[in-house]
Amino acid sequence: MPESKDKKGKAAQASNDEDAAKQKLTPKAAEALLENNPALKNELAGLDKDKAAEALRKMDISELLTGLAVGGKNQKDMASYKFWQTQPVPRFDEAAAAANDVGGPIKMIDPEKVSKTPDPLIEGFEWATLDLTKEEELQELWDLLTYHYVEDDNAMFRFRYSKSFLHWALMAPGWKKEWHVGVRATKSRKLVAAISGIPTELRVREQKIKVTEINFLCIHKKLRSKRLAPVLIKEITRRCYLEGIFQAIYTAGVVLPTPVSSCRYYHRPLDWLKLYEVGFSHLPKGSTKARQISKNHLPSVTSTPNLRPMEVKDIDAVHELLERYLKRFDLNQAFSREEIEHWLVHKGGEADREQVVWSYVAEDPETHKITDFFSFYNLESTIIQHPKHDCLRVAYLYYYATETAFTGDMKALKERLLMLMNDALILAKKARFDVFNALTLHDNPLFLEQLKFGAGDGQLHYYLYNYRTAPIPGGVNDKNLPDEKKMGGVGVVML
Ligand SMILES: CC(C)(COP(=O)(O)OP(=O)(O)OC[C@H]1O[C@@H](n2cnc3c(N)ncnc32)[C@H](O)[C@@H]1OP(=O)(O)O)[C@@H](O)C(=O)NCCC(=O)NCCS
Numbered sequence: 239m240p241e242s243k244d245k246k247g248k249a250a251q252a253s254n255d256e257d258a259a260k261q262k263l264t265p266k267a268a269e270a271l272l273e274n275n276p277a278l279k280n281e282l283a284g285l286d287k288d289k290a291a292e293a294l295r296k297m298d299i300s301e302l303l304t305g306l307a308v309g310g311k312n313q314k315d316m317a318s319y320k321f322w323q324t325q326p327v328p329r330f331d332e333a334a335a336a337a338n339d340v341g342g343p344i345k346m347i348d349p350e351k352v353s354k355t356p357d358p359l360i361e362g363f364e365w366a367t368l369d370l371t372k373e374e375e376l377q378e379l380w381d382l383l384t385y386h387y388v389e390d391d392n393a394m395f396r397f398r399y400s401k402s403f404l405h406w407a408l409m410a411p412g413w414k415k416e417w418h419v420g421v422r423a424t425k426s427r428k429l430v431a432a433i434s435g436i437p438t439e440l441r442v443r444e445q446k447i448k449v450t451e452i453n454f455l456c457i458h459k460k461l462r463s464k465r466l467a468p469v470l471i472k473e474i475t476r477r478c479y480l481e482g483i484f485q486a487i488y489t490a491g492v493v494l495p496t497p498v499s500s501c502r503y504y505h506r507p508l509d510w511l512k513l514y515e516v517g518f519s520h521l522p523k524g525s526t527k528a529r530q531i532s533k534n535h536l537p538s539v540t541s542t543p544n545l546r547p548m549e550v551k552d553i554d555a556v557h558e559l560l561e562r563y564l565k566r567f568d569l570n571q572a573f574s575r576e577e578i579e580h581w582l583v584h585k586g587g588e589a590d591r592e593q594v595v596w597s598y599v600a601e602d603p604e605t606h607k608i609t610d611f612f613s614f615y616n617l618e619s620t621i622i623q624h625p626k627h628d629c630l631r632v633a634y635l636y637y638y639a640t641e642t643a644f645t646g647d648m649k650a651l652k653e654r655l656l657m658l659m660n661d662a663l664i665l666a667k668k669a670r671f672d673v674f675n676a677l678t679l680h681d682n683p684l685f686l687e688q689l690k691f692g693a694g695d696g697q698l699h700y701y702l703y704n705y706r707t708a709p710i711p712g713g714v715n716d717k718n719l720p721d722e723k724k725m726g727g728v729g730v731v732m733l
Contacts, residue, residue: 319495321468326704328496341442341707343484352479357469359421363430365473366420370408376401378429379420379454384620387456388491390696394517395619395630399454402591403617407453407733411576412437416477417450419470430458433470435478439572440487440730441565442707446572450478452488452703453733475703486703489732491696498702499569499710499728501677502718503694504686506663508633509672510534516621516630518673519692534690540661548597548611553579555608556599556639563639567680567729568710569700582613582637592616595636596669598661610654612638612662614674615733633666635659635676636731643681648722652684659685678713679728683720693719700728 316329323329326344356365370376380401389396399407408418413436421431435450452474457466478486505518510530513519521527548556557578564570573581582597597613613636621627642654666674676682676691677698685691697718700710711727713720 316495321465321471322495325471327494327701328706330496332496332706341445341705344704344706347479347484347704349479349482352476354480356473356476359469360464360466362424363421364424366422366429367415368418368420368429368432369415370405370418376404379404379418379432382429382432382458383454383456386458387454389622394622396622398618398620398629400592400594400616400618403594403615403733404454405591406580406594408434408436410436410438410580411574414481416481417474419474419477421466421470430461431466431470432456433474435474435486437481437483438577439574440485441570441572442702442705443568447485447705448483449702450474450483450486451732452486485705487730487732488701488703489698490701491698493699494701496701497699497709498707499700499712500714501679501698501700501712501728502714502720503696503698504676504678504682504691504720505694506674506676506689506691507534507672508536508663508667508674512627512672513630516624516627518630536660536664536667538664540664542600542610542657542661544603545598545600545661547584548582548599548613550579550583552599552601552608552611553583556582556597556611559608559611559641560637560639563643564637564729566643566726568727570729596633596665597636598665600658607641610638610640610642610658612636612658614662614666616669616671617733630673631671633669633671633674634731635662635674635682638662638680648684651681655681655685656688659689663689677728677731678720678724679731680713681725683713683722683725686720698732700730700732 316323316331328344359365368375368379370379380399383404384396384398387397387399417435417437419433420429422428423430433452433455435452438449438451440447440449455467455470457470475486478484507513507519507530510519510533511527514521514527514530519530521530553575557573557575560573560578564573582595584593584595584597593616595613595615597611599608600610601607602609614633615636617632617634619630619632621630638658640651640654640658642651645651663674674691675694676686678686700712711724713724713727715721715724
């Protein structure tokens with residue numbers, strides 16, 4: 239779906255393939271790449287057709303795919319990242335050099351030497367620590383994000399994280415109030431910016447590291463381009479250092495120094511007509527609305543035997559299965575039992591909180607073993623200025639695992655995932671979602687295209703702060719298409 243709009247997504251995958259890096263594009267390939275990548279197409283739209291084609295042909299494919307080669311924000315070299323060049327992150331030219339590196343911290347931090355006080359803010363603003371257990375403060379954060387958080391390039395859609403989502407995302411096991419950082423206008427007390435972190439553990443190749451997952455960096459539209467983002471990033475870094483956490487993971491659609499991996503967004507229409515009406519999906523040339531609707535039709539019942547919603551009693555089994563499954567990836571999250579419970583089990587009965595996560599397990603009726611599980615979460619988007627629809631209900635594929643992954647039989651794994659994921663689509667449709675999003679991480683390249691997920695124009699870059707490791711594959715090849723040979727890299731889903 240070249241039509242898709244997405245989260246934090248713009249540029250694309252850093253290819254590990256040295257040959258690809260040296261390759262130049264033929265005119266035909268350039269055209270195909272543009273067709274597959276509307277974000278690039280937009281960026282080149284200002285140039286006349288021949289010039290754009292010529293510019294494209296001259297580019298290295300790998301650069302093109304990381305978005306480093308083209309227009310505007312992606313065109314910067316290291317020197318123009320005035321803030322990021324001062325930070326302990328790898329430079330763009332270090333990626334290849336790190337290829338044989340086991341990986342490790344870039345800078346050793348002495349907590350004793352970390353400032354005990356924040357840097358001053360510009361006149362009229364002050365630091366705040368949000369207390370999200372208080373409904374009013376959760377509401378303030380919700381207001382800031384709902385009107386000022388991530389939009390697509392054409393300002394048609396903006397993320398609309400629900401309050402229950404924020405509760406779930408920011409009060410995960412081990413959460414710290416100090417890592418819910420805000421900036422208030424001194425006079426009006428209004429919350430005008432925020433950044434947050436939660437603690438967790440990652441496995442990066444063989445190393446287990448404690449990290450902060452950074453998310454929800456947001457600045458009020460009226461305060462943009464005033465260099466406030468670096469101040470926020472430095473402040474949360476200081477607060478993490480004080481707690482003895484010296485590494486972080488974060489994702490963004492923009493290219494910063496330097497992605498450790500890049501995945502592409504894919505979108506599976508569940509209510510094609512609505513997606514078409516709101517401008518999320520286009521009518522492909524030569525097709526009709528009726529044909530698109532019937533193409534995206536799903537069965538009404540699931541086909542995985544013994545599939546049922548996950549319950550508290552499944553936590554240990556799912557934990558064990560997911561840990562084994564995730565260890566197959568270079569970059570993965572080392573979940574605790576508590577985290578599994580928090581992230582995957584929807585507890586009914588919290589009457590005032592709407593459901594955020596849906597998890598299902600398949601249980602062998604004889605052995606009672608959990609053989610498979612999958613989950614998805616709800617992240618709506620506001621449809622900005624549309625006469626008929628104001629909200630897009632989007633399901634995002636979250637974690638999943640299957641025993642079939644350990645058989646060593648790729649064909650069997652593919653078949654199993656096709657069935658499980660088709661069931662996920664059916665269940666999401668039943669839960670009234672309009673579209674189902676997934677990235678090219680985990681084993682997703684095995685099923686995305688066959689299950690009629692369309693390629694998005696969004697790319698999600700993964701970053702590690704103060705940690706260097708060789709580039710990790712993002713499930714796409716040098717044409718930015720899902721590729722089974724590029725799997726095994728990213729095993730972390732960021733919200
Ligand atoms: C992202 C956002 C906070 C940046 O603020 P801004 O006012 O545009 O930029 P500022 O002048 O404060 O700071 C610019 C610096 O921040 C960096 N920056 C911009 N977006 C960034 C991001 N998503 N993550 C980390 N750094 C980012 C820039 O690269 C620049 O640093 P550089 O000089 O080293 O290149 C703001 O645009 C915003 O709130 N956007 C909507 C929400 C959003 O996109 N959040 C990020 C989700 S990943």
